Amino acid sequence: MSTSKKHREFVGEPMGEKPVTDMAGIGPVLGQKLNDHGFTYAYTVLGQFLVLNKNEDLFVSWLKDTAGANKKQGGDCYNCLREWCDSFL
Numbered sequence: 001m002s003t004s005k006k007h008r009e010f011v012g013e014p015m016g017e018k019p020v021t022d023m024a025g026i027g028p029v030l031g032q033k034l035n036d037h038g039f040t041y042a043y044t045v046l047g048q049f050l051v052l053n054k055n056e057d058l059f060v061s062w063l064k065d066t067a068g069a070n071k072k073q074g075g076d077c078y079n080c081l082r083e084w085c086d087s088f089l
Helices: 005-011 028-036 042-051 056-067 071-088
Strands: none
Touching: 005 071, 028 056, 042 056, 042 071, 056 071
């Protein structure tokens, strides 16, 4: 699977206080919508990812409902968080 530079940079180090826009699939528009719903940092989206038991369908659906993400954006963000979890959890 080919990944973006943004994806590789995100999964290559601890999450810390990274903003949501540092995650693959999340640009300024989706980032603002997530911020509007209280998801300011990547770790808050990770929390939702974990609450949804790392389930791709549930997570992508949640991201669509919450921020208006399309399937590709949701999939990119899911894969980014899944790979980060595989490395750091």
